[in-house]
Amino acid sequence: MSGPTDVPTLPDTRLAGLLAEARALQPHTVELRRKIHRHPEIGLQLPATQTAIQEALTDLPLEITTGKSTTSLTAVLRGARPGPSVLLRGDMDALPLTEETGVEFASQVDGRMHACGHDTHVAMLASAARLLAGRVDRLAGSVVFMFQPGEEGYHGARHMIHEGVLDAAGSRVERALALHIWANRPTGVISCRPGRMMASSDSFVVRVTGRGAHGSMPQNGIDPVPAAAAMVGALQTMISRRVNVFDPAVLSVTRISAGTTNNVIPETAELEGTFRTQSEQTRALVRDELPKVCEAIGAAHGCRVAVDIQPGYPPTVNDPVEAGRVLALAGGVLGPDHVEEWADPIMGAEDFSFVLQRVPGALAFLGACPPDEDPGQAAPNHSNRVRYDEDAMPHGVALYAAYALDTLGLG
Structure with a gap:
């Protein structure tokens, strides 16, 4: 993989303060993440997870709809002025594993565990919604928050697309971003690449x-x-x-x-x-x-x-322009030492690919290796011993918000 200095940054004083605000929201982010982590659910029907998200968003000016065939949740934040819409995705489901991490907030359900970090994705997306709601007067357009069940082989994104998530704001979303946490990369580092990102x-x-x-x-x-x-x-x-x-x-x-x-x-x-x-x-x-x-x-x-x-x-293919923008935004908002261009695609798969078949966008990885572990030796995603450094989450919150703000413009 190329080093941080190989990636252009996008310094932008209009986005200054996002990381600090995301860090200020860390208690909310951690609380929701751990609540979901303790009560993991599998597949397309995740009622407890859906309820936890609704409770976390209840005080925000969002238009919330729930899925018909699944327990998906879509929230729309409308800006002060009309304009295009941008989609941010966070998947919700866990895996059929028995947790052996030893953390105090470990799964309380036998045979189920958030071993792919989807609990962190939900928590980061909810805090991004909170951060953006505080800047709603500076948005020209709408943000669609896609809380998606069934990523782990259940085609959850496809179900949500069929039920209209891409048109939830009244017109087709024009850009889309998903973040995926990664246990074997340094904390807070965003990795992305144009073109092929993941496999079918x-x-x-x-x-x-x-x-x-x-x-x-x-x-x-x-x-x-x-x-x-x-x-x-x-x-x-x-x-x-x-x-x-x-x-x-x-x-x-x-x-x-x-x-x-x-x-x-x-x-x-x-x-x-x-x-x-x-x-x-x-x-x-x-x-x-x-x-x-x-x-x-x-x-x-x-x-x-x-x-x-x-x-x-299908294969997950990043739009070259949007992948470049993600890298530039990450460098500008998080700092040049927190961004790298991912050298090669990986053979894992993601159902965000269904979104990227229809909308220009990108999927990026967020490093979250625990500070007491070597990234090369840490338990990986899908291990029943995987742990994630929660200090990485503000970086994801800030990047989600930066992507939406940069897409919709600032007043």
Whole structure:
């Protein structure tokens, strides 16, 4: 990754004081974050989280609507003058993990944990709403705050788009920003890049059907296990031989299931996994080739093969202009030592990609490594031991506000 000095800053006296104001709001931010962290919810139905957000926003001049098919929440702040609208996103859902962080505000729900920092996203977005409400007389346009459930594989953004979040202010939002906290980067550092930022994410299940037999007499059956095993290697060969190395794909077989005991050749075997790509072209290629490889290997072993591919999220692609503006704003508002251009896209996926398919915008990472840990060794996102430095949150609050203010102008 390039260093902080490689990124242009956007010094702007009109945005002076945002970080100080965000720090003054830190008690509100921490209180909401910890409340949500103690009571994590999974998927599209997050009633306790929705209620906590509503309570945190109740005294602000916001137009609040809740989702029909999910427990999403959309809040609109209208400026003193008409103008365009800008969207700020914070996702709300947790993961199915048992927390082992040892923090005093740890999850109180067995098997659920905010291991991807969405609790911090919600808290930062709520405090950004509070900060911007205090400057509403300087806004020419509207800010749409998108509190989104179901980011972790449930297509929450797509549900909210279908219910009109992009038109919540009365006209289509013109710019959009999402921040994602990152446990393995220094606290308060904003990382972003133009173009490809994150990958697509699709899943697959391959069911291989043969004919069962006694384990001592395989000639009397058709064993699906060797066929399934051959598919694992062949799929990796397909990736390395069919996919352009400069437009990469990653395919992982993450589950293999077959059999019931040691002396029975099973009738079926099953593979499950995921593939990630950085472009729709390579995504389509892998989606077409995967069944062909598995079916051909199955036929060579005398097995029937059924392949089910479940579409996930498209690649997350930042608008080059908006990504550059995020980096410049971060440098100007947070300081040049708190911004870096992310060198390479990553193969994780994000459903903010659905928003970026429709609206110019960007997704950026916010570093939050605990001060007592080395960023390279700290427990990462999706670990049940991940911890985030709460001192990073004012940086996110300030950047959210700066992005909205810079988009809508200052009176």
